[in-house]
Amino acid sequence: MNSKHQISPLFLTIFFLLVLGCTASPRKNIRSRRPCKEMVFYFHDIIYNGKNFKNATAAIVGSPAWGNKTILANNNHFGNVVVFDDPITMDNNLHSPPVGRAQGFYIYDKKEIFTAWLGFSFVFNSTAHKGSINFAGADPLMNKTRDISVIGGTGDFFMTRGVATIMTDSFEGEVYFRLRVDIKFYECW
Amino acid sequence: MNSKHQISPLFLTIFFLLVLGCTASPRKNIRSRRPCKEMVFYFHDIIYNGKNFKNATAAIVGSPAWGNKTILANNNHFGNVVVFDDPITMDNNLHSPPVGRAQGFYIYDKKEIFTAWLGFSFVFNSTAHKGSINFAGADPLMNKTRDISVIGGTGDFFMTRGVATIMTDSFEGEVYFRLRVDIKFYECW
Amino acid sequence: MNSKHQISPLFLTIFFLLVLGCTASPRKNIRSRRPCKEMVFYFHDIIYNGKNFKNATAAIVGSPAWGNKTILANNNHFGNVVVFDDPITMDNNLHSPPVGRAQGFYIYDKKEIFTAWLGFSFVFNSTAHKGSINFAGADPLMNKTRDISVIGGTGDFFMTRGVATIMTDSFEGEVYFRLRVDIKFYECW
Numbered sequence: 001m002n003s004k005h006q007i008s009p010l011f012l013t014i015f016f017l018l019v020l021g022c023t024a025s026p027r028k029n030i031r032s033r034r035p036c037k038e039m040v041f042y043f044h045d046i047i048y049n050g051k052n053f054k055n056a057t058a059a060i061v062g063s064p065a066w067g068n069k070t071i072l073a074n075n076n077h078f079g080n081v082v083v084f085d086d087p088i089t090m091d092n093n094l095h096s097p098p099v100g101r102a103q104g105f106y107i108y109d110k111k112e113i114f115t116a117w118l119g120f121s122f123v124f125n126s127t128a129h130k131g132s133i134n135f136a137g138a139d140p141l142m143n144k145t146r147d148i149s150v151i152g153g154t155g156d157f158f159m160t161r162g163v164a165t166i167m168t169d170s171f172e173g174e175v176y177f178r179l180r181v182d183i184k185f186y187e188c189w
Numbered sequence: 190m191n192s193k194h195q196i197s198p199l200f201l202t203i204f205f206l207l208v209l210g211c212t213a214s215p216r217k218n219i220r221s222r223r224p225c226k227e228m229v230f231y232f233h234d235i236i237y238n239g240k241n242f243k244n245a246t247a248a249i250v251g252s253p254a255w256g257n258k259t260i261l262a263n264n265n266h267f268g269n270v271v272v273f274d275d276p277i278t279m280d281n282n283l284h285s286p287p288v289g290r291a292q293g294f295y296i297y298d299k300k301e302i303f304t305a306w307l308g309f310s311f312v313f314n315s316t317a318h319k320g321s322i323n324f325a326g327a328d329p330l331m332n333k334t335r336d337i338s339v340i341g342g343t344g345d346f347f348m349t350r351g352v353a354t355i356m357t358d359s360f361e362g363e364v365y366f367r368l369r370v371d372i373k374f375y376e377c378w
Numbered sequence: 379m380n381s382k383h384q385i386s387p388l389f390l391t392i393f394f395l396l397v398l399g400c401t402a403s404p405r406k407n408i409r410s411r412r413p414c415k416e417m418v419f420y421f422h423d424i425i426y427n428g429k430n431f432k433n434a435t436a437a438i439v440g441s442p443a444w445g446n447k448t449i450l451a452n453n454n455h456f457g458n459v460v461v462f463d464d465p466i467t468m469d470n471n472l473h474s475p476p477v478g479r480a481q482g483f484y485i486y487d488k489k490e491i492f493t494a495w496l497g498f499s500f501v502f503n504s505t506a507h508k509g510s511i512n513f514a515g516a517d518p519l520m521n522k523t524r525d526i527s528v529i530g531g532t533g534d535f536f537m538t539r540g541v542a543t544i545m546t547d548s549f550e551g552e553v554y555f556r557l558r559v560d561i562k563f564y565e566c567w
Contacts, residue, residue, distance in 0.1 A: 065248070085488040103495055134527045152514065327499035
């Protein structure tokens, strides 16, 4: 008779938690704006200028009609394509032991101001990290911070997605620059 | 004694709904083929031809052995790499107020017919939209419509994924073309 | 009185299964490391060398200061940008009927060893497959196998994501190479 009343508080609580869990968890787990993993790295780009082959980590490989391959072109380097293989470090020191390589390309894509488009990977092969993180996106490099996309990953970064915030940490003329990259993964597998 | 019979209809119904909800909701929410957001834009590409520097929004920066940097190459432009910073408009009028910039590159990649590969971003910085949408994919441009991937986004388009359908809305010789882009997001965060 | 004890085993079992189902299913369905689809293809790259225009499926379109457009550059081809439109086959025979085209580009991006960065699509338009698969990632091509990302797809491959494992199946000098691609999709829609 009162058997219903005896069980209902317990069961209703469990039901409530279950319903809450079921409906909330997919969106919360899968679509959270709280990163599932965060990492910070620096990488260092030394552009070949005709004289620094030994130290250069990047080279101009495409240029507009008004450009060449040893000096970044006029008009905010519009039309320059640069290929790079840059050391990644944990801190902002070019001479720190590299923990991986940033490999890919950037293109300067605007006449009026400096801005670029990036397609590259972080490639790791150490005891700390094995695998790669793939990036793509616009880099309006006059802005203090710029967000690009983590479009995939392999190995330790299997199937990751996220957003990477890039900051120009330092530069020297048109030959060296250092970027700080704050990677926030929102999809971890 | 008959306490079990009293509660079962109610609980069975709740169970049924719970089971249904639990198993169906993740796939329905996360893997729906109904877009969570749709947008339509146009962008306008004016290729530098040696005489139109002021108006040009794009420049040839790579060419095959048989090409140069002021005329798209023979053989369906196979091997040309073009960098662009094109105005985005809400309608098909080049002179409408731009709402953002399409920035990136395309490469003509086939000898026998016109076809291209695209890597670019829509970059917005207005009251209407802030952030970027990143695209990549094949553009077999002789087809009326072509689908490419939205591979990520930032800002208002944080972590989006989807499919963008491209149509050549107009072109004039080999200097100007206008693309209509119907963006359908299937992952919104 | 003992009505609670009568119902609890049944309900507890159901609860247990429900809780298990609810908490496990989203991750299992959405974040499984078991592929939802697998495919294996081969593609064939014949680089233009100044003499093989008819057969060539790829062309050098960017080169560093020390390179040109008909021979891959010294220093492990660092700085060469190659555009390609390669036939895809089901087996390792260049002369098998192509089932699609691999279209995009690769860049050699390191001075010291051979390594590349890839951005390309598999484009299918047959009764077997219609649509495209988009790839990006680092290709350290001295490794036996290399993993890149499937960053999106269209048509039959709508919204897919995954990992593609690339193997150099064969090569002849610096003009021909054949890649085997094992595609594992982990997101299917």
